[in-house]
Amino acid sequence: MYTTVDRGPDVHEPSIPDEWELVVGLEVHVELSTNTKLFCGCANAFGAEPNTNVCPTCLGLPGSLPVMNGAAIESAMRLGRALNCTVSPSIMARKNYTYPDMPKDFQTSQYDQPTNHDGWLDTPEGVRINIERAHIEEDTGKSTHVGGDGRISSAQYSLIDYNRAGVPLLEIVSCPDIRTADEAKAYVSELRGIVLALGVSDAKMEEGSMRVDANVSVRPRGSDELRTRCEIKNINSISSVGRAIAHEANRHIDLYETGERPIQETRHWDEEAGRTRPGRSKENDEDYRYFPEPDLTPLVPTAAELEAIDASLPELPGAQRAALAEAAGIEPTEASLIVERGDAGFALDAIAAGGDGARVVVHLNNNLAGGVGKLTAELFAGLVNMETAGELSSTQTKEVLAEMVETGGTAADIAAAKGFEAMGTGELDGMLDELIANHPDEWARFAGDDEGESKKMAGFFTGQIMKATKGQADGKVVAQLLNSRK
Amino acid sequence: MSVAKPAAFGDATAIAALVASGDRTAAAVVDDHLARIAEHEGDVHAFNLVMADDARSAAAAVDEAIAAGETPGRLAGVPVAIKDNMCTRGVPTTCSSKILEGWEPPYTATVVDRLVAEGAIPVGKTNLDEFAMGSSTENSAFGATKNPYDLDKVPGGSSGGSAAAVAAGFAPASLGSDTGGSIRQPASLCGVVGVKPTYGAVSRYGLIAFGSSLDQIGPFTTTVGDAALLYEVIAGDDPLDSTASPQPALPVSSKLDAGVDGLRVGIITEMAGDVIEGISGDVLARLRAAADALAAAGAVVDEVSVPSTVYGLPAYYMVAPAEASSNLARFDGVRYGLRADGTNTAAMNMASRTAGFGPEVKRRIMLGTYALSAGYRDAFYGKAQQIRTKITEDFDSAYENFDVLLSPASPSTAFALGDKTADPLTMYLNDVCTIPSNLSGHPAMSVPFGVGDDGLPIGVQVLAPMLGEVVMFQVAAELERAGA
Amino acid sequence: MAEPDSQPALSRDEVAHVAKLALLDLTEEEIDLFTVQLGSVIETAHDMNNLDLEGVQPTHHPLGLTNVVREDVVRPSIDRAEVLSQAPDVEDDRFKVPPALGED
Numbered sequence A: 001m002y003t004t005v006d007r008g009p010d011v012h013e014p015s016i017p018d019e020w021e022l023v024v025g026l027e028v029h030v031e032l033s034t035n036t037k038l039f040c041g042c043a044n045a046f047g048a049e050p051n052t053n054v055c056p057t058c059l060g061l062p063g064s065l066p067v068m069n070g071a072a073i074e075s076a077m078r079l080g081r082a083l084n085c086t087v088s089p090s091i092m093a094r095k096n097y098t099y100p101d102m103p104k105d106f107q108t109s110q111y112d113q114p115t116n117h118d119g120w121l122d123t124p125e126g127v128r129i130n131i132e133r134a135h136i137e138e139d140t141g142k143s144t145h146v147g148g149d150g151r152i153s154s155a156q157y158s159l160i161d162y163n164r165a166g167v168p169l170l171e172i173v174s175c176p177d178i179r180t181a182d183e184a185k186a187y188v189s190e191l192r193g194i195v196l197a198l199g200v201s202d203a204k205m206e207e208g209s210m211r212v213d214a215n216v217s218v219r220p221r222g223s224d225e226l227r228t229r230c231e232i233k234n235i236n237s238i239s240s241v242g243r244a245i246a247h248e249a250n251r252h253i254d255l256y257e258t259g260e261r262p263i264q265e266t267r268h269w270d271e272e273a274g275r276t277r278p279g280r281s282k283e284n285d286e287d288y289r290y291f292p293e294p295d296l297t298p299l300v301p302t303a304a305e306l307e308a309i310d311a312s313l314p315e316l317p318g319a320q321r322a323a324l325a326e327a328a329g330i331e332p333t334e335a336s337l338i339v340e341r342g343d344a345g346f347a348l349d350a351i352a353a354g355g356d357g358a359r360v361v362v363h364l365n366n367n368l369a370g371g372v373g374k375l376t377a378e379l380f381a382g383l384v385n386m387e388t389a390g391e392l393s394s395t396q397t398k399e400v401l402a403e404m405v406e407t408g409g410t411a412a413d414i415a416a417a418k419g420f421e422a423m424g425t426g427e428l429d430g431m432l433d434e435l436i437a438n439h440p441d442e443w444a445r446f447a448g449d450d451e452g453e454s455k456k457m458a459g460f461f462t463g464q465i466m467k468a469t470k471g472q473a474d475g476k477v478v479a480q481l482l483n484s485r486k
Numbered sequence B: 001m002s003v004a005k006p007a008a009f010g011d012a013t014a015i016a017a018l019v020a021s022g023d024r025t026a027a028a029v030v031d032d033h034l035a036r037i038a039e040h041e042g043d044v045h046a047f048n049l050v051m052a053d054d055a056r057s058a059a060a061a062v063d064e065a066i067a068a069g070e071t072p073g074r075l076a077g078v079p080v081a082i083k084d085n086m087c088t089r090g091v092p093t094t095c096s097s098k099i100l101e102g103w104e105p106p107y108t109a110t111v112v113d114r115l116v117a118e119g120a121i122p123v124g125k126t127n128l129d130e131f132a133m134g135s136s137t138e139n140s141a142f143g144a145t146k147n148p149y150d151l152d153k154v155p156g157g158s159s160g161g162s163a164a165a166v167a168a169g170f171a172p173a174s175l176g177s178d179t180g181g182s183i184r185q186p187a188s189l190c191g192v193v194g195v196k197p198t199y200g201a202v203s204r205y206g207l208i209a210f211g212s213s214l215d216q217i218g219p220f221t222t223t224v225g226d227a228a229l230l231y232e233v234i235a236g237d238d239p240l241d242s243t244a245s246p247q248p249a250l251p252v253s254s255k256l257d258a259g260v261d262g263l264r265v266g267i268i269t270e271m272a273g274d275v276i277e278g279i280s281g282d283v284l285a286r287l288r289a290a291a292d293a294l295a296a297a298g299a300v301v302d303e304v305s306v307p308s309t310v311y312g313l314p315a316y317y318m319v320a321p322a323e324a325s326s327n328l329a330r331f332d333g334v335r336y337g338l339r340a341d342g343t344n345t346a347a348m349n350m351a352s353r354t355a356g357f358g359p360e361v362k363r364r365i366m367l368g369t370y371a372l373s374a375g376y377r378d379a380f381y382g383k384a385q386q387i388r389t390k391i392t393e394d395f396d397s398a399y400e401n402f403d404v405l406l407s408p409a410s411p412s413t414a415f416a417l418g419d420k421t422a423d424p425l426t427m428y429l430n431d432v433c434t435i436p437s438n439l440s441g442h443p444a445m446s447v448p449f450g451v452g453d454d455g456l457p458i459g460v461q462v463l464a465p466m467l468g469e470v471v472m473f474q475v476a477a478e479l480e481r482a483g484a
Numbered sequence C: 001m002a003e004p005d006s007q008p009a010l011s012r013d014e015v016a017h018v019a020k021l022a023l024l025d026l027t028e029e030e031i032d033l034f035t036v037q038l039g040s041v042i043e044t045a046h047d048m049n050n051l052d053l054e055g056v057q058p059t060h061h062p063l064g065l066t067n068v069v070r071e072d073v074v075r076p077s078i079d080r081a082e083v084l085s086q087a088p089d090v091e092d093d094r095f096k097v098p099p100a101l102g103e104d
């Protein structure tokens, strides 16, 4: 599986003054990629014609009833177990509130008996964030606000498409354990990696199949109090997670420092303006009147089911990073990108096939961002071997690699076809003799005691050789040669 | 004035046999019933909609199928009336509410599909208390239904239209729904058989919900045998209803002739006179007479206390409105039904609901919203759900020593129109004998057993353990024989 | 623990608040009437306190079924035209509603 991680544009996050500490909990909604919706047999598909994936149940028509999608429960439990949660008997509950894109005017969710609870997630940097619960609920339809300047507040009317209504969601609620905006981003990114590794969702923030709400408060560093928090909604990318949190925290700090205090409320992140704004007042004054959903039965997983789920879990990103780091002799954090892209298995296979770990990691990080294409781990290892043996320069290697991805050919064949003959040391020796004769001053500076000068002149001679060989010489071999003559 | 059905008009079993054998056409059967409707419906107002054309073409289709040699269904050519809270595709389904006036569902309730699959012919959608909330059918937005035995009296409710339709001979069978007695109490008042199956025995898919954990669909008929036939057709698992019992319909016809020799029958002490007040003397007299008749047929009859049933009424009036408040939230003017003007969505929602719901529905939505609201949920809704457990446990202990229980179905015979509309609490007391079975989920049915001092029908309620319908029908059949 | 008789079981303000939650626009007269009527039902409900319910589990499902689930297999959806034909207002194959105010 290949995906890029959306880290968003690299916009600077406001920093937090040292005397203040962030207290953040995240609520992440993940749309489960089941074939059908949570309570009916309508297709769970993104981008269909409006109101075509609908039926009496997901339109909330009078008299309709829900029937639970077994696959959604299984996905939820798999994700729960991957987040180290306890999976318990659970019941669905009705969360009563009215909104036009919610067909029944209540959301079928879980309340005091969620499927998953009390887990944790370790970020790549080793920070453990506890997870309070990960519960199953249904998605709403989609409203389009028409007229005015596109803002809801100035719209003339709204149009509703219920295709998304009833799509299964897992809401993962972290404890307020997050202390920096970076930790929040790392948490979301790691969670996304786990979701992708499990294959339970495509977790695309830009399409809304993964959505993040942040509960943000601040406190004087060193204190353990919990101050008034605000819930920030409408965060659309991982980089926005950091910006929205940092912005909101600074808003709180400014209020405290001017003798005011924030009020508990729901706020919306405005990506363009780079600030949060108060939500509709109703969101802040709800009485959800939860009660157990009488139309659905309790879910009681058996021990055998749970064992089967545990046994079926794939290797998760944390373990993949550790394994690759071990095999390649790198730090686990250096393996992050490859793991995020889903290439850890490929990397391990290439190393197992004899490829040099460090070079395998470098190529995957830098030269295979677009995917491995027709390249196999064995062919890749073959290429890396030619490179480390000095038979190909790094420039040549890169060029051959690009073609291998396209065609699936062997490194040797492609290098031969391109005329990339290994440049022998003898040939290079002769070239160097000629260069030294033509540039005696430069050579003296290279051989002298001034390290800076020596480095500069090494670059000069290497450049000259590369120019003469049209880049076919191996930089490492040239460097060795220069040093041996010093 | 009485427009009650003449005895010789034919029950469902008889009609189906005649149609199946080709001795009578479904078309003729339907025409007879439509003629009777045309004659008396103006007095009774059992229907929100008479489906005359649909019924005639359905009858023609049944006749054609039989002529073509297809196996006739078990209800071939039997006219049935459907309570207007069950969805019928393309046919208006209103719940007797202005908020759903003219709504044509895009799908059909499982029970209606099952009836039609066996050759039954829907002849109309029957009147009810709006959203099944009431005990007299006076809470209909489209006018009250009258009791065919006395047009100045109520038919009971909420399935008053379905009970009256059968009593008036508009159809030999009908479907009602029972959340707190809405089948059994009108059956008692209209002198017909009315069955509330075990919760989950019959699919609720397509039944517009009132109290989801209490609602159950069941038949009205003139005979216990017909009720058993209807039950067997509509009961059984439905993949569209998660709460449906995962087994086929119970064979309730199997023991109708078995008698009651040796069966243990318990009269519920709390409903036999002293504990629960307000049960009239003639009703209690018919209860005793029924018990005597069963004893004479060999049953062992005794009294048994089911103490927590006295808490049924307050528990019910928390649970049912609570669930209703949530079930009826969807009537918001967005996707179907009445929309009133509003400058924004919330204002439109509120205006639509305010204009569309009648006073009793508003009252129950308010009550249920309160019972679930912050600070009150545990004290009201929570306690009520615990009381259900208590009632179930008390019933279960009684069933350790008894095969069935006996009680009145309604505290009185039919009362005058307008008599109890002023005070909701007085009206709520009508359900005092029937509510406990909804709270526990046990089956119960009302069987006509004579008349009261006013000459109006009285039903006796037979109650049975969970999925104990076979013995319930067995005892009901004996009462029918004894009362005949 | 029944409410003392002197105190109404339900205040007028509570009725008005509940009406808002229930999205009902009640007249002053209706609020007065419901305060009395709902109050009397709620008083009756206090009878429930006479029963010892310590440790009694609530009944949410009379039949006590668990794990009723379906296969994750797509079933045909229903005809859009049929659904939209019942809607009060439609535009571009979607349900049309007045604007949602008070939101940003």
Ligand SMILES: [Zn+2]
Pocket: A037, A040, A041, A042, A053, A054, A055, A056, A057, A058, A059, A166
């Ligand atoms: Zn659907």
